[in-house]
Amino acid sequence: MLELRAITAGYDRKAPVVRDASLTVAPGEAVGLLGPSGCGKSTLARVAALLHRPDSGTLHLDGDAVHRWRQRAPRAQRTAFGVVFQQPRLSADPRLRLTDLIAEPLRAVGRRDEIPERVAELTAAVGLTPDLLDRRPHEVSDGQLQRACLARALVLRPRWLICDEMAAMLDASTTAALVAAVEDYRATTGAGLLTVGHDQVLLDRWCDRTLHWDDVTGRPR
Numbered sequence: 001m002l003e004l005r006a007i008t009a010g011y012d013r014k015a016p017v018v019r020d021a022s023l024t025v026a027p028g029e030a031v032g033l034l035g036p037s038g039c040g041k042s043t044l045a046r047v048a049a050l051l052h053r054p055d056s057g058t059l060h061l062d063g064d065a066v067h068r069w070r071q072r073a074p075r076a077q078r079t080a081f082g083v084v085f086q087q088p089r090l091s092a093d094p095r096l097r098l099t100d101l102i103a104e105p106l107r108a109v110g111r112r113d114e115i116p117e118r119v120a121e122l123t124a125a126v127g128l129t130p131d132l133l134d135r136r137p138h139e140v141s142d143g144q145l146q147r148a149c150l151a152r153a154l155v156l157r158p159r160w161l162i163c164d165e166m167a168a169m170l171d172a173s174t175t176a177a178l179v180a181a182v183e184d185y186r187a188t189t190g191a192g193l194l195t196v197g198h199d200q201v202l203l204d205r206w207c208d209r210t211l212h213w214d215d216v217t218g219r220p221r
Contacts, residue, residue, distance in 0.1 A: 001026055002048065002160055002192060007057035009047050010040075016055055018044050021216045025160070025192045032203030033196040035213030041196040042086070042164050044216070048194055049081045049162040079109065082153035086165035088145040092137045098148045099133040105156050122151035126181045143174035150178055154185055161186070163195040167202070179206055 002025040010016035017040035025031045035041040046052035047059065053069040060066070061077060068074070085091040092101055102122060103115045123130060126147040137145050146166065153161065161182060167175035183206075186193060197203055203210045 001060070001062060002194070003058075003060040004044070004048055005058045005060070007044060007047055007054045007059070009043055009052060009054040009057075011043075013055055018047070018054075019217060020057070022057075023194075023211060023216050025194050027159070027192050028186070028190045029209075030186070030193040030195070030207040032207035032210040033194065033213065033216065034198065034200055034203055034210055035196070036198060039213045041213060045083075045162050045164045045194065045196050049083045049160075050078060051083070075109065079105075079156045080159045081162060082156065082158035082160070083162045084146070084150050084153045084164065084166045086168050088142060088149045089137060091149060092145060094137050097134050097136055098128070098140065098145075101137075101148050102133075102151045102155055104152060109156065118155050119151075122154055125154070125184065126151045127177050143170050146170060146174070146178065147181075150181060157189065159189070159191050161191055161193045161195075163193065165197045166195065168197065168199075175202070 005022050007018055007021045008016050009018045021044050023031065023033070033041050033044070043052060047054050050066065050069050050073050058065055061080065066073065066077065096104070099119055102119050106112060106115050106118060123133065128144065128147050128151070132140055132144055163182070167178055170178070182193065185191060195203065195207065200210065
């Protein structure tokens with residue numbers, strides 16, 4: 001179980017963008033978080049992925065409270081999460097070829113021997129053609145780069161996926177392909193999903209349940 005309890009977080013303690021937010025995601029469950037731009041849902045997603053320490057509140061992973069964040073978190077907790085961000089060009093090192101971008105997490109944890117098999121497997125799973133793997137981010141489209149970023153998020157076989165408006169900048173066909181790739185992964189692994197966005201139709205079709213931002217923060221609509 002992934003549980004966020006009474007989370008307050010932001011980048012200025014005097015003006016947090018998230019106040020007293022709570023939600024849960026069960027193993028194998030897909031939860032959508034719906035809210036307008038600027039409401040704080042992306043910050044809450046970063047807290048959920050152990051990428052941002054909250055000012056207050058607690059995060060529990062499989063019943064255990066999380067006490068450390070980012071690189072200070074235990075490896076078992078860090079690698080339990082795969083994250084896909086809204087803007088692939090801001091989350092991809094422009095110097096890396098796509099094959100190195102996908103393999104980056106495996107190198108970071110010392111599992112280089114898995115790289116050839118996992119890159120080939122995930123390239124097919126996310127709909128990238130092999131000829132794209134030697135290209136760098138500026139040589140591919142936004143959709144192709146986001147496919148590579150999704151492959152990177154899946155390469156360590158995470159138990160939890162956090163998708164922060166993964167398809168906000170993409171066309172309908174690419175969005176459908178990425179959602180299908182996520183769902184294929186979840187069907188085979190039982191991974192849980194928290195996906196945030198402002199497209200209620202997409203979230204309702206994709207997720208087991210959709211939470212509105214006001215429901216998460218306890219504010220009246």
